Amino acid sequence: MKNKSKKKTITITSGWFIMAASELSVAEIKSLIPHEFDVEIWLEAGVLEVIIGEKCSMDIEAIECDLRDDFSNAFLREHHITHLFYVSFPQSGHEAAMQILSAISNGIDGFVCADSEDFMPVL
Numbered sequence: 423m424k425n426k427s428k429k430k431t432i433t434i435t436s437g438w439f440i441m442a443a444s445e446l447s448v449a450e451i452k453s454l455i456p457h458e459f460d461v462e463i464w465l466e467a468g469v470l471e472v473i474i475g476e477k478c479s480m481d482i483e484a485i486e487c488d489l490r491d492d493f494s495n496a497f498l499r500e501h502h503i504t505h506l507f508y509v510s511f512p513q514s515g516h517e518a519a520m521q522i523l524s525a526i527s528n529g530i531d532g533f534v535c536a537d538s539e540d541f542m543p544v545l
Contacts (some may be wrong), residue, residue, distance in 0.1 A: 436516065437537035440507035441498070444531040451482060451507065454529040455522055468507075474518035475480060480511035483525065499542060503532065520545075 440451065448470050452461050460473040468484030487506045489495055498506070511519040527534040527545040534545040 436511055436513060436519070438509040438519075438534055439537055439541070440509060440523075440526060440530070440532070440533035440534050441501065441503045442505040442507075442530050444504065446505040446507075446530060446532070448482065448484060448507075451526055451530075454526045456525055459518070459522065460497040472522060474511060474522070475517040478512055478515040478518075480509060480515060480519050482507050482509050482521065501532075505532075508537070509534075 438440045440446075447465075448463055448468050449465060452463050452470055455461055455470075455472060456491050465467070470482040472480040472482070474480050485508050487498060487504060491497065498505075499525075509519075509523065523534045526545055535541040536543055
């Protein structure tokens with residue numbers, strides 16, 4: 423008899439940064455998210471969870487403004503970034519996540535960019 427175990431689904435996650443040149447909190451970010459999305463907020467932890475699909479969510483987390491390498495930290499200084507958030511979501515939620523990230527980018531003193539070697543693309 424063959425062992426018929428269930429195959430695990432691998433989820434590919436995209437990573438982005440919200441970079442702000444002035445004071446920015448998860449509560450302020452929450453206010454920029456379009457109202458059709460359900461959002462959970464943990465103020466003390468600096469975390470937002472945005473439901474972007476069935477069994478699909480986007481996490482936004484406040485992180486230290488230090489990316490631990492000279493090039494990245496020079497990029498932060500060059501753009502006067504004082505507040506940094508890491509954003510992750512599964513590829514299946516890409517379209518909704520881009521809608522949300524564009525809304526956030528339009529409402530802050532800063533920008534949203536990919537977690538890539540050169541921080542491109544920038545929204």
